[in-house]
Every structure is written in C-alpha cells, then in structure tokens.
Amino acid sequence: VYSKKPPGINYHQIYAAFSSDDGQTWTEERVTFGYDNKHHFFPAIAVDAFDNLHIVYTSTGRAPFATRWGTFYRKRGLGGWEAEETVALLDVANPGQDYPAIAIGVADTIHVVWSGLGWGTHPTIKNIQYRAKIGGIWGTVEQVTDSASIQDYPSIAIDSFGSVHVAWHGRGWGI
Numbered sequence: 001v002y003s004k005k006p007p008g009i010n011y012h013q014i015y016a017a018f019s020s021d022d023g024q025t026w027t028e029e030r031v032t033f034g035y036d037n038k039h040h041f042f043p044a045i046a047v048d049a050f051d052n053l054h055i056v057y058t059s060t061g062r063a064p065f066a067t068r069w070g071t072f073y074r075k076r077g078l079g080g081w082e083a084e085e086t087v088a089l090l091d092v093a094n095p096g097q098d099y100p101a102i103a104i105g106v107a108d109t110i111h112v113v114w115s116g117l118g119w120g121t122h123p124t125i126k127n128i129q130y131r132a133k134i135g136g137i138w139g140t141v142e143q144v145t146d147s148a149s150i151q152d153y154p155s156i157a158i159d160s161f162g163s164v165h166v167a168w169h170g171r172g173w174g175i
Contacts, residue, residue: 001043001055006030014040014057016076031055031074031081044101048108052077056087056100056112065089069096071114073133087131088141092118097129105158109134113144113154113166120146127151128168147172 003012014031032040038061046054053076058069070089075082088097100114110133115126120143128144128151145151149172157165 001031001045001057003039003041003043003057011037012039012041014043014055016045016053016055031076032057032059032084034084037061042099046102046104046110048104050077050108054102054104054110056102056114058095058098058100058114060094062086062089065091065096067094068092069094069098071097071100071112071116073102073110073112085138087112087138088114088116088129090116090118092123095126099153101154101156103156103158103164105132105164106162107134111156111158111164113156113168115152115154115168119143122146122148125150128154128166128170130156130164130166144168145170 001016006013015028016031017026017028019026038059040057040059043055043057056073060069071087073085073087097114097116103111105111113130116129117126130142130144132139144166151168151170154168
C-alpha cells in the first residue's frame with residue numbers, strides 16, 4: 001500500500017498493488033475515494049489467515065472533527081473493500097493521530113498502534129497509542145507511552161504466543 005496523487009486530483013489517496021506473477025506485473029487498486037479533497041497518507045498493511053488485506057492510514061475530513069488528522073482502517077475481503085472505520089479521531093491540534101502500524105494476531109485480532117496527541121497526562125505531546133479489534137468490535141484506546149517527550153513512528157508485531165510487541169522512536173528514556 002502507498003499514497004499518491006491520482007490523475008486530476010490534487011490530494012494523495014491510498015492505493016494497494018498486488019502481483020500474481022512474482023512481481024513481473026502489478027495490478028494497482030485505489031482504496032480511498034470518499035474524501036478526494038483530503039490527503040490520505042502513512043498507510044500500513046497486514047494480511048490475515050484468510051488472505052484478507054487490512055490497512056490503516058492517516059487522513060482528515062471525517063466528522064465530527066473534519067480538520068483533524070485521524071487514523072482510519074479498511075479491510076479487503078472477497079467482496080472488495082469494506083467501509084472505512086475510525087480507529088482514532090480527536091479534536092486536537094494537527095498532527096493529531098498519525099504514523100499508524102498494523103498487525104494481525106491470534107484469531108485474526110487486529111492490532112493498531114499510532115503516534116497520537118490528546119491522550120494521557122501529556123495530551124499536547126505525541127505518544128504511542130494502541131487499539132485492538134476483537135470479534136469485529138474496536139476496544140478502548142490504551143496508552144503504550146505517556147511521556148513528556150515526543151514518542152513517534154511506531155511499529156508492531158505479534159509473536160507465536162500472541163504477545164504484542166511495539167517499538168518506536170522517542171526521547172526521555174534513561175540517561
């Protein structure tokens with residue numbers, strides 16, 4: 001998945017590309033359409049046990065905070081791309097919620113982390129946030145960090161025991 005400007009549109013949209021011949025040729029598919037007048041960026045992708053694609057990305061233009069950056073999710077199954085779902089959107093200064101990462105865990109649980117403002121005891125500092133979708137329902141947002149120093153660019157992995165591992169760039173840890 002990647003972000004680029006489609007022909008005739010001035011805003012980046014999310015695309016997915018796949019190859020069924022070991023990379024000799026690629027089929028490109030546009031994923032975001034509903035908000036053509038807003039940028040969509042920082043996409044990440046994961047594949048579940050049934051070969052469904054799951055993506056997360058950052059964009060604006062969604063109610064009730066249309067000017068704020070949020071983290072959004074879409075799934076592609078056999079029937080195509082399902083409706084967009086909001087992972088995180090708060091009425092905070094931009095860049096509110098960005099740099100999402102996604103992993104698929106046990107029982108195809110969706111795990112998402114991102115760098116977000118508006119959470120914890122340091123709401124004006126970007127910290128790492130986490131949210132899981134279990135059985136089709138998004139759980140509550142959990143804070144991975146609550147630091148007075150910026151924490152950014154998270155990544156996520158799930159091990160064979162189902163434990164969640166998150167890594168990120170941040171200051172304020174140690175001497």
